Amino acid sequence: MKSSAQTTSDNFKFTSSWLPIRQIMNGMIQLDNGYYVTGIKVHPRNIFIMSQQDQEKIIYNLRNFYNTIDYEFWLIIADRPVDINLYLAELQKLYNNTPSNETRKLILQDINKANQFMSVEYNVVDTEYYLIFQEKKLEVLQKKLHNMISNLSSCGLQSTQTSNADLRIILDNLLNGGETINFGTVMN
DSSP, rough: OOOOOHHHHHHHHHHHHOOOOOEETTTEEEEETSOOEEEEEEEEOOOSSOOOHHHHHHHHHHHHHHOOOOOOEEEEEEEEOOOHHHHHHHHHHHHHHOOOOHHHHHHHHHHHHHHHHHHOOOOEEEEEEHHHHHEEEEHHHHHHHHHHHHHHHTTTEEEEEOOHHHHHHHHHHHTTTOOOOOOOOOOO
């Protein structure tokens, strides 16, 4: 016969109880069914500041890149909150050490603009782009990663394999709707 404490803990389900994730390591999620989930993180590039010809070239190359992918993949766009407190501290130090009033005025404008971005009405985020796929064989997985990275490089885009932190952010966004829960110390 089970004690009431055991029954309560058996009835209580954690997210990890129904997720088929065995572990996250080496930039891959290992699933219970033997598959690995990994992908690439594509570093953003603003093509709208380029000439029309360069824009069209990149779009054409991206179209060709997507047409070469002959397996299922997911395009994931994730927003990561940006902490600009370090930037603000550096601006404040620069402001304090600058003797010129004109330069101090310019730095103060930057400080005010940064503080405005930190306000509630703005949500300062860094948008990240991922191409994620699953594969059972590690050799095939490595080949797909290499092909994606080199093909995106020919499109003029820099990309890297996802890290463990990237995969945790993706899972956090998918499971929590992008809301990050921060636990802090309770003070009286």
